[in-house]
Amino acid sequence: MLHQGISIMLAPVLVFQGLKVRRTTPRLPEPEGKRVGQTGSNPALNLLILGDSAAAGVGVTNQQHALLGQIIEQLSPQLEFSYALFAKTGSTTATTLQALHERIDTAHPILSQKHYDVIVTSLGVNDITSSISCDKWLQQQKQLLELITQRYKPKLILVTALPPLGLFPVLPNPLRWSLGQRANQFNRQLQQLLIKLNQQVNQPTDFRLIKLPLDNPQPDITMLEFMRQVMATDGFHPGAPIYSAWANLVVEQIVGGIKSAAIE
Template sequence: MLHQGITIMLAPVLLLQGLKVRRTTPKLPEPEGERIGKTGPNPTLSLLILGDSAAAGVGVSNQQHALLGQVVEQLSPQLELSYALFAKTGSTTSTTLHALHEHINTEHPILGQKHYDVIVTSLGVNDITSSVSCEKWLQQQKELFELIAKQYQPKLILVTALPPLGLFPALPHPLRWSLGQRANQFNRQLQQLLIKLNQQVDLPTDFRLIKLPLENPQPDITMLEFMRQVMATDGFHPGAPIYSAWANLVVEQIQDKESA
């Protein structure tokens, strides 16, 4: 691929830029707020959000404004639900798999549960900024999806696509371009993986890929400037508007599945 060839040529520059980004990008904390609970005494739907710093809500100050809080707020007028969030800054697909294997058959309050109706995953950014190959990442994602499908028997697994790293303000060019191309490659292969998983008769779970509809409604500014407005102050994590749009997608998919 052309992208791979150019990336190899630019490797020294990309390495230096990557090191500088890691050194200079502000380290935002995970938001405060409850990560496990329910909205009423008789929940009819159970939700698990599993993933990295974006799943954890980095970029806002409280879970109320993060993905979990936004989903709960939008769903609670329609039904009672129980919810749980297992996410940590820096998590990769591999480290999440390790945590699952360690806690899945224990008394862990989240991972030790026997069932979730809906699981939302957000993993890949930390993989893509490391040296993991697309093939290895896909294998890890497949193992993750098969594990949580068989363990928790969810009706629906919503897999969050990798964000548009090519538009992240924190990343300088050409690193931004290179990671953006890599994210596109990973997403294309991820979509194919989910198609194959949906064809497996031993996995009754419905796998769906969700992509954030990031469109610039202001023609007088560039897309990069628009991203600066809707992302967190570090230029790398979602801001409240993105969490709200992400939650809208999750809720739409849950409602569609519930009405089917």
């Protein structure tokens, strides 16, 4: 593809910019707050969030304002459910696979559970900023999705698309452009993978891609400036508005896709 050829030519610049961003960007902590619990006394659904620093809620100070907390706030008026969050800053698809293999037969309070009705994944940013190829990443994603499907028998897996790295304020050009193009490529291939998984015979799990609708409602400012307003102070992680919008999409999928089946 054209952007791959251009990125190869720009490789020395991209490497220099990438190292500088890593060196100068502040490392935000994971938010405080419960990662395991339930709403109400009779949960009708089990939810697992699995992933990286965004899944963990980096960018806000408390889980209440992160993805998990916003899902709880938006879904609990409609449905009682139990929840668990297994996420860590720096996680890649490969390291998450490794963690699942290491702890799958142990007494881990989250990963040793027998069943989750809904699993939300957020993995890829740390992959895409490395040198991994799209084909290798897709292979790892396929292994991950097949493993959690076999292990937890979920009704629904919501796979979060890679965010628009081409709009991340902390990234200088041409690094921003290059990572943005790479993210678009990975997302296109990820969508095709989910289509193939859904086409498998006797597949009880529904795989869906979640892509945040980051539209600028303020025509008097640029998209880049809008992103500065809704992202965390580091210009790399989601801010509270993005976590709220992300949770809204998750809740819409749960309520529309499996709520009735879960209550039966």
